[in-house]
Amino acid sequence: MSIHTDSEDVAWATIRATLVPACFSGEDPASALDRLEGLAAVVAEDPRVGGVETRDPTTLEFACEIPELIVYTTPAAVADLSNRVSELAPTLGLQLEVGSSVHNDDSWRDHWKTFYRSQVFGDGTLLLRPSWIERTPSDPKLEVVIDPGRAFGTGLHESTRLCLEVLAGILNRHYQVDAPPLSMLDLGCGSGILSLAAARLFDTLDNIIAVDIDPEAATTTRENAELNGLGDRLKAIAGTVSDLDLGEGFSLVVANIRPKVLIPDAAAIKATVAPHCFLVLSGILTDEASEVAQAYKTPEFKLVASPEQGDWCALVFRRVPA
């Protein structure tokens, strides 16, 4: 999955692993199905997997003659996960045909939503829970409930996860913090996931501005803020960095947007950050990181961390007095 509203960029991926008929003819089909379910359970543990589904002749939706496993993931992870499925299959006595596809249409996202699951960030600090999944007793106390609607920001993508880990890391003092943040700018807010996570993590944050060029994202962010009882701490607007009233700058700025926005808008984005405060950039492939860093690094903007997940990385800057 890449991460923009440009249709060429918005994509999800699926792996389809179909039982080779010769493998289950002559044996108890129920047993082959059980093992396929077992494989599904193992694959579902991988954090890059958004959900798994097994289909067979009795499945209510998408019944199919020959049992198969569908894995929902991102284009970045699809090759690696396909290999894993192929490797695991023989260890469970399964012979599978494994294929994969990337889907660019929005309707796919709505279907995929059915298979979404809760995730935990910051070593057990924060639960990210889809609105249609119940809490369990062992879940972290702090939680954000998300209904991504049609805006980006389910928390599955590496670029979002990197930001969530950095936010939890700031709370857990993995970064040198002078004072808890009072205000936040979430540039390219999508579903509002990062604004809401920050609001949950930092009680001090009562002035959160969530901005997205896509008006639908601003609407989804408002709905998610209400869903979480955080509506009074957040303002979601449709626009870009140039539409903002900066005042003294924000004490936390997060921008999960691709370099084609981050690089040309670098000066404007840096101007949103108050002195001594953090700027978190994400949506960057690791091989794009140095070009983005170059556009931001100055004596005033120190790169303090560049965490990576898969092919993606985030750049964490701190603005220090010049």
Ligand SMILES: C[S@@+](CC[C@H](N)C(=O)[O-])C[C@H]1O[C@@H](n2cnc3c(N)ncnc32)[C@H](O)[C@@H]1O
């Ligand atoms: C990768 S998504 C991030 C969503 C969410 N913040 C997250 O981390 O999951 C990037 C978002 O940036 C928005 N966007 C793209 N260009 C923008 C721009 N120039 N100004 C503001 N938002 C922009 C897109 O509409 C999209 O919702």
